[in-house]
Amino acid sequence: MGRRGQSVTLSISDRDKALLEALALEYDMTWGERPNISKLVEAIARKDLKIAPNHDWPPERIQALNQARMSLVDSGKIADAITITQLLCSRSELTLPLRNELEQFVIGHVHPWRIDIERYINRQQPFQLSYQDARDIIWHFTIRHARIVPRDERQYLDCWCEETEGSQDVPELIHNRTLRLDRITDAAISAIKGPWHNDLDTLNVEMHLYEGLAFAYRSKKSRDISVEWLPDKPQVRQVIRQITSTFWFIREVLPYGGDCEVIGPESVREKIHSEIQALYHCYQD
Structure with a gap:
């Protein structure tokens, strides 16, 4: 005859006993064909069965x-x-x-390279990024400042790069790049020596807001340096905004139409003029 184990008395209701027996049957903890609660408890104690939180999150x-x-x-x-x-x-x-x-x-x-980029940003560690785009063009960037920015339900890497070839931005912002991360399927990332820049290059832009927009405008606190009414031009609001990319700036202000005029600098005003001219030609007969 085998040695009997130590007994434990459970004070439970008939309903709970029936539930335990059902669990014993479910996990094949039986004595012959009868459910064996002792085997069930023993399996839990030995971690043959693990107890998990109830799946009842609201x-x-x-x-x-x-x-x-x-x-x-x-x-x-x-x-x-x-x-x-x-x-x-x-x-x-x-x-x-x-x-x-x-x-x-x-x-x-x-993707390991995504985790590496985030790690370098958190450490303020300059790094090199190389990847191949959908046109099979290989890009190499030496990055000394970066941040991941959500725009239009996508993720972008705004970064300051030593390389300026191919940039179409104004000279003051020529080192800034915006890379759409979901278009990078694989990339090589490596740390480099040298300083980490405190920010991207920036440029202050002056806008004048007219009509209803002047009254409805809500300051973009993270980017607007000043927002004030012009004393010599009633009902005209002046906004001085700090930008890092003329591409994204133009996409933001063009929907304002004639209620928003970019005053300067001249290089930014000229880029907006070119955008409007191209749009005008699209609608000519």
Whole structure:
């Protein structure tokens, strides 16, 4: 006869006993054909069966965590966003559309080079970036400042590069580049020596706002240096804004139409004039 183990008395209701017996049957913890609660408890103690939290998270918790994930993405903290994504994907409460969205996020962002870029930015470590674009052109950039910026539901790397060849921006911003990260399928990243710049190159632009826009305009606090009414021009509002790219600046102000006039510098005003002329020619008969 085998040695009997030490006994443990469980004070549980008949309902809980029935539930434990059902679990014992589910995990094949039986004595003959009868469910054996003792075997079930022993398997849990030996970690043959692991106890996991109940999958009963309310929708509000799922929504809050997903919002935190998106905020981390917006601030460029991809590694932290991936950690929250993996936590969410381990839950069974997710709706199918959300699970698909999270899985696609992981597929699109879990690249070693993306993690390296974020790490170098956090350390303020200059680095070299090389990649091949969709036209099979190989690009090499020596980057001394960078930040990941969300625009139009995509991720961009705004960076200061030593290389200026091919830049179409004004001379003051010629070192600034904007790279769309989802167009980079693979990249080589390596640290380099030298200083890390405190920011991208910047240029102050003066705008005048007219009509309803002058009254409705809300200051872009992170970029507007000053917003004030002109004393010699009633109902005209002057905005001095610091920009890092004329491309993105023009895309932002053109929808204002005639209610917004860029006064200077002349190089930026001329680029906007060229954009308007090209648009005009598109609509000529």
